[in-house]
Amino acid sequence: MSRGITAPKGFQAAGFYSGVKRKRKDLAMMVSQSPMNWAALFTTNVVKAAPVLWGESLLKTGKPLQALVINSGNANACTGEQGDLDLQKMVVQTAMTLSIPETSVLVASTGVIGVPLPIEKILAGIPQVANCLDASQDADDAATQGIMTTDTFLKQASMTVEIQGKEVTLGGMAKGSGMIHPNMATMLAFVTTDAKVETALLQELLKEASDESYHMISVDGDTSTNDTVAVFANGESGVAITKDGEGYRLFKEAFFKIHQTLAIAIVSDGEGAGKLIEVQVIGAATKEAAKRMARSIVSSSLVKTAFFGEDANWGRILCAMGYSGADFNPKEVSIQIQSEQGLIDLMKQGVPIVFDEGLAAKILAEEKLQVLVTIQDGEEQAIAWGCDLSYEYVKINGEYRT
Amino acid sequence: MSRGITAPKGFQAAGFYSGVKRKRKDLAMMVSQSPMNWAALFTTNVVKAAPVLWGESLLKTGKPLQALVINSGNANACTGEQGDLDLQKMVVQTAMTLSIPETSVLVASTGVIGVPLPIEKILAGIPQVANCLDASQDADDAATQGIMTTDTFLKQASMTVEIQGKEVTLGGMAKGSGMIHPNMATMLAFVTTDAKVETALLQELLKEASDESYHMISVDGDTSTNDTVAVFANGESGVAITKDGEGYRLFKEAFFKIHQTLAIAIVSDGEGAGKLIEVQVIGAATKEAAKRMARSIVSSSLVKTAFFGEDANWGRILCAMGYSGADFNPKEVSIQIQSEQGLIDLMKQGVPIVFDEGLAAKILAEEKLQVLVTIQDGEEQAIAWGCDLSYEYVKINGEYRT
Numbered sequence: 001m002s003r004g005i006t007a008p009k010g011f012q013a014a015g016f017y018s019g020v021k022r023k024r025k026d027l028a029m030m031v032s033q034s035p036m037n038w039a040a041l042f043t044t045n046v047v048k049a050a051p052v053l054w055g056e057s058l059l060k061t062g063k064p065l066q067a068l069v070i071n072s073g074n075a076n077a078c079t080g081e082q083g084d085l086d087l088q089k090m091v092v093q094t095a096m097t098l099s100i101p102e103t104s105v106l107v108a109s110t111g112v113i114g115v116p117l118p119i120e121k122i123l124a125g126i127p128q129v130a131n132c133l134d135a136s137q138d139a140d141d142a143a144t145q146g147i148m149t150t151d152t153f154l155k156q157a158s159m160t161v162e163i164q165g166k167e168v169t170l171g172g173m174a175k176g177s178g179m180i181h182p183n184m185a186t187m188l189a190f191v192t193t194d195a196k197v198e199t200a201l202l203q204e205l206l207k208e209a210s211d212e213s214y215h216m217i218s219v220d221g222d223t224s225t226n227d228t229v230a231v232f233a234n235g236e237s238g239v240a241i242t243k244d245g246e247g248y249r250l251f252k253e254a255f256f257k258i259h260q261t262l263a264i265a266i267v268s269d270g271e272g273a274g275k276l277i278e279v280q281v282i283g284a285a286t287k288e289a290a291k292r293m294a295r296s297i298v299s300s301s302l303v304k305t306a307f308f309g310e311d312a313n314w315g316r317i318l319c320a321m322g323y324s325g326a327d328f329n330p331k332e333v334s335i336q337i338q339s340e341q342g343l344i345d346l347m348k349q350g351v352p353i354v355f356d357e358g359l360a361a362k363i364l365a366e367e368k369l370q371v372l373v374t375i376q377d378g379e380e381q382a383i384a385w386g387c388d389l390s391y392e393y394v395k396i397n398g399e400y401r402t
Numbered sequence: 403m404s405r406g407i408t409a410p411k412g413f414q415a416a417g418f419y420s421g422v423k424r425k426r427k428d429l430a431m432m433v434s435q436s437p438m439n440w441a442a443l444f445t446t447n448v449v450k451a452a453p454v455l456w457g458e459s460l461l462k463t464g465k466p467l468q469a470l471v472i473n474s475g476n477a478n479a480c481t482g483e484q485g486d487l488d489l490q491k492m493v494v495q496t497a498m499t500l501s502i503p504e505t506s507v508l509v510a511s512t513g514v515i516g517v518p519l520p521i522e523k524i525l526a527g528i529p530q531v532a533n534c535l536d537a538s539q540d541a542d543d544a545a546t547q548g549i550m551t552t553d554t555f556l557k558q559a560s561m562t563v564e565i566q567g568k569e570v571t572l573g574g575m576a577k578g579s580g581m582i583h584p585n586m587a588t589m590l591a592f593v594t595t596d597a598k599v600e601t602a603l604l605q606e607l608l609k610e611a612s613d614e615s616y617h618m619i620s621v622d623g624d625t626s627t628n629d630t631v632a633v634f635a636n637g638e639s640g641v642a643i644t645k646d647g648e649g650y651r652l653f654k655e656a657f658f659k660i661h662q663t664l665a666i667a668i669v670s671d672g673e674g675a676g677k678l679i680e681v682q683v684i685g686a687a688t689k690e691a692a693k694r695m696a697r698s699i700v701s702s703s704l705v706k707t708a709f710f711g712e713d714a715n716w717g718r719i720l721c722a723m724g725y726s727g728a729d730f731n732p733k734e735v736s737i738q739i740q741s742e743q744g745l746i747d748l749m750k751q752g753v754p755i756v757f758d759e760g761l762a763a764k765i766l767a768e769e770k771l772q773v774l775v776t777i778q779d780g781e782e783q784a785i786a787w788g789c790d791l792s793y794e795y796v797k798i799n800g801e802y803r804t
Contacts, residue, residue: 047724047732078717078732080753113717114754225721301703305796315480315515319627322449330449330480351482352516391793394707 004140004156005030007171008194010236013139014132015146018125020073020111020118027125028070028146030190031098031133032234035064037196038106039203040230041210049077049226050087051107058106062199065232066104068190069094069129070147071122072175077113077225086117093126108188108228110149110175144173147188151175155265159254163247168195168237170258176266189214189229189262195251196235201243206231209256213263216291216384218299229259267385272392275307279371281321282381289326290382296324297371298386308388310364312337312355314346317371334374339366406542406558407432409573410596412638415541416534417548420527422475422513422520429527430472430548432592433500433535434636437466439598440508441605442632443612451479451628452489453509460508464601467634468506470592471496471531472549473524474577479515479627488519495528510590510630512551512577546575549590553577557667561656565649570597570639572660578668591616591631591664597653598637603645608633611658615665618693618786620701631661669787674794677709681773683723684783691728692784698726699773700788710790712766714739714757716748719773736776741768 006013010033020026040059042052058065069090076083087107095102109117132142144154155174160167174189197205206229214229241251268276279297284290297303300320306313314335321328331350336343341362345353363369408415415432422428442461444454460467471492478485489509497504511519534544546556560573576591599607608631616631643653670678681699686692699705702722708715716737723730733752738745743764747755765771 045721045724046726046729047720078720078749078752078754080733113721114749225724308796318449318480319447319515322447322627324448327448331482347480350480352480389796391796394710394791394793394796 003158004173005171005192006135007158008169012133013143015142016129019121025146026073028143029129030068036232036234039206043227050083066100070108073111075113076109086119147175157261174262191231194237196240197233209259213259217267270387272390273387275388281373283375284380285377287380292324292326293321294382294384296320298384304389312360332376336372339363405560406575407573407594408537409560410571414535415545417544418531421523427548428475430545431531432470438634438636441608445629452485468502472510475513477515478511488521549577559663576664593633596639598642599635611661615661619669672789674792675789677790679788683775685777686782687779689782694726694728695723696784696786698722700786706791714762734778738774741765
């Protein structure tokens with residue numbers, strides 16, 4: 001099991017069962033011993049949950065944070081003025097418990113929407129979760145458990161790089177599953193680091209990393225009211241990262257890698273997903289065209305059901321590229337599918353290839369599949385990740401609320 | 403059963419089994435005794451089937467047509483040069499059989515893609531289907547059967563209006579099911595009329611009618627390589643329709659109505675669909691905003707699975723509006739759901755309403771549901787139609803090819 005958000009120096013975390021969910025942990029907290037520079041991306045949905053509006057207002061001030069508190073089981077979205085009041089109560093209770101300013105507390109919520117928070121349970125839980133704060137594998141795991149909803153496994157990652165002769169560590173946790181789509185679908189992802197990074201650079205890095213990770217995954221195309229990706233840098237490693245400073249490239253690589261790892265974990269655990277589909281488009285005229293095509297393929301319900309049926313249906317892949325909005329010449333498209341069992345050519349320069357059905361069946365029976373699409377318009381490429389569309393997806397979402 | 407494409411004067415049609423499909427009719431033909439002005443909209447997919455490219459080239463000439471021939475079971479898409487040659491053979495064979503110019507023959511194909519047409523069977527079938535040409539209910543039905551793929555019922559419509567003291571009739575047939583989405587998804591729709599309408603006006607009317615019908619339905623968001631909507635006017639009623647002429651409004655209404663009827667039939671028969679969902683958004687600032695919201699709701703996998711689960715999940719409806727790209731104030735949204743069993747308020751001006759779960763269950767058990775969304779930004783409104791997302795959809799599409 002990978003370490004998570006307390007892997008970097010100076011961070012503590014905890015998870016707790018406060019009674020919002022039926023059985024499992026539903027409250028998580030993360031604190032830093034020193035103020036954290038931070039950056040965040042919030043949902044682009046017009047309908048934003050109370051904690052998202054609070055986070056956006058904090059982000060505008062550009063001031064450091066000291067704590068993050070998250071509840072799961074209830075999203076505090078579409079809850080009207082009561083939702084705003086409940087959010088404020090969570091902020092005040094956390095600030096009082098930790099003796100820190102209210103404006104240094106970021107909040108996130110995830111779960112059912114339109115139902116008022118069971119706020120008394122959460123308020124009672126906050127001092128208790130704070131009591132459990134620790135820096136350890138157990139603390140990482142407990143915090144990550146506290147943010148899960150229909151997730152079936154813990155999503156964590158950590159990396160250490162040596163910069164200026166010192167160790168710089170990054171740690172992350174995420175929750176996803178269902179409604180995962182480009183432009184911030186229902187998911188929470190938090191990355192901590194003990195590097196010292198200025199707020200503006202952190203925001204720039206987060207934007208770029210998200211474009212290659214969270215924005216390139218799709219489960220079902222819905223975007224939610226609560227999505228939040230945030231990064232926190234407390235400087236405890238003693239290493240300052242600047243654009244022209246030593247080790248910038250190394251830090252940036254680790255930063256991208258950790259977000260990509262969390263994003264892939266999210267899509268692997270898409271509701272009802274049995275297969276992880278990685279689609280790489282190469283040879284596009286522009287980066288944007290490559291991204292559009294890759295995302296269109298992983299987002300297509302017909303492509304997704306074909307993978308569920310283990311059907312090497314290149315026609316649906318080509319069709320999804322065709323309505324992606326990117327232009328290309330269908331006569332220059334080659335499509336290959338591979339897994340650990342081997343590789344098959346499905347189409348070469350626009351011509352369907354007669355392939356070995358037996359080998360195709362073997363390849364497609366695997367849980368990790370790669371689709372390689374080659375066009376001949378230029379040098380740009382992109383990768384997107386998706387999953388298959390199964391009976392289980394319909395079951396989970398058809399029976400979610402009731 | 404409604405009459406279809408031979409309801410207007412001077413049209414004949416037929417359907418025939420040529421052996422492309424396993425058992426059912428797979429070839430359809432429609433001819434007019436006099437040349438037809440025509441208009442069409444083709445798929446926006448970059449990947450276009452051979453018959454679509456032929457249709458586009460005919461449309462550019464602006465010249466009248468005399469016949470339409472359609473095969474089902476094989477889409478002649480992604481079939482390379484062989485596909486172009488096969489298309490030409492279909493055109494030549496039809497022209498020879500009917501003794502008409504090749505450039506007066508429109509072709510459409512639907513079915514699997516990437517597999518060469520069994521062209522010999524189709525060429526042998528063309529004289530045979532021509533032999534069956536007739537104007538009758540049976541002829542309408544046979545032609546419509548000839549264009550079906552996974553459709554489970556015939557989609558036909560006809561209307562007669564009195565203009566200038568004479569009868570003007572419109573008839574239509576369509577096939578759909580799966581991949582139905584705004585901007586021309588996998589579907590064919592053909593409307594005939596014995597009115598005399600100039601080509602330019604016909605194209606304008608078709609564009610407008612499609613914006614309120616085919617472009618407002620969604621089954622799964624995929625758009626296909628073969629979509630074609632075409633209208634044909636042979637003037638046999640002796641009534642000329644012009645923009646400032648008598649009866650224009652009446653004709654336009656009938657024209658819109660017939661396309662809407664076909665579009666609703668298509669979405670009602672979406673693959674695996676058990677429910678027809680009509681979503682009306684009223685009070686929007688612009689028509690475009692109303693359309694975006696309505697389409698976003700019917701296209702959402704989470705909304706669709708909620709209706710499959712008969713769950714009055716207003717949160718997913720509001721959420722889908724939120725990522726539609728249209729701006730609105732969530733605090734001014736009211737949402738109602740109704741069916742023959744009654745009506746429930748789910749949200750009033752942004753506040754969730756506690757509703758009678760028993761009544762909700764009764765209402766949602768019906769096969770036809772209406773969602774009424776009211777915002778308070780203006781006077782514009784739009785209607786979109788969709789269906790639920792069921793286990794059956796996954797089954798049909800997961801096992802289609804193999």
